[in-house]
Amino acid sequence: MTSAPGDLDTTFAGTGFTRLGFGRGHDQGYAVARQADGKMVVVGKTSGRFTFVEALRYNTDGSLDTTFGGSGTGQTSIFLGSFGGIGYAVRIQTDGKIVIAHNNWTGYMDGSRWTMAFDIKPANGYRFVMDGLPGVIHSADDFGINSAGIVITETTITGFSGYNFNGIPEFIRARKAMQYSASIDDVARIFKDGNNGGYANDWLIADTRRNEIASRSVC
Numbered sequence: 001m002t003s004a005p006g007d008l009d010t011t012f013a014g015t016g017f018t019r020l021g022f023g024r025g026h027d028q029g030y031a032v033a034r035q036a037d038g039k040m041v042v043v044g045k046t047s048g049r050f051t052f053v054e055a056l057r058y059n060t061d062g063s064l065d066t067t068f069g070g071s072g073t074g075q076t077s078i079f080l081g082s083f084g085g086i087g088y089a090v091r092i093q094t095d096g097k098i099v100i101a102h103n104n105w106t107g108y109m110d111g112s113r114w115t116m117a118f119d120i121k122p123a124n125g126y127r128f129v130m131d132g133l134p135g136v137i138h139s140a141d142d143f144g145i146n147s148a149g150i151v152i153t154e155t156t157i158t159g160f161s162g163y164n165f166n167g168i169p170e171f172i173r174a175r176k177a178m179q180y181s182a183s184i185d186d187v188a189r190i191f192k193d194g195n196n197g198g199y200a201n202d203w204l205i206a207d208t209r210r211n212e213i214a215s216r217s218v219c
Helices: 170-180 184-192
Strands: 002-004 026-034 040-047 051-058 075-079 116-120 128-132 143-146 150-156 201-207 212-218
Touching (some): 150 170
Antiparallel strands (some): 040 051, 051 075
């Protein structure tokens, strides 16, 4: 914070700066955004055994805003599986709606073709949009949003074992969740039904109408 070019604003934290502390050991902040009321949101990562996406919010005086995150600490964390996640960018929307960004780690052969967006209007269920590539009937990248305001995406996780041949494959349940879910509970129920253990993911689920977000690990 500066009060004039080159001068620290000592009304912020008493010194003009503050130390970032997410709390799991190795903490890094990557981006800052200022709200209309002057409060600042910082995003980054914190690493211990696993890496979490972290966000915290500062008041204009440099203290943590304990109304942020719902835990009374002024911060919140999202676990995206054993591969971890990092908050590289942050944007403040005036309407307060949820924004989810997704990246795809894949090779050139399929990644160069993974450039399609399917806009599906089924006879039953909700209209939905998902990314994908030619020849698939599901996203295969697992990123979609439906007309009920449900957004889902995932990251693959490790350390799973066991397989149920009588279960329902993940890609069927993912497509069904996009088409028929009107709440986070609907998504969780559809993923759980017939879980076959074949492909383990940690899912990030958002309900943009209720302004809710959740994470669930299923196979």
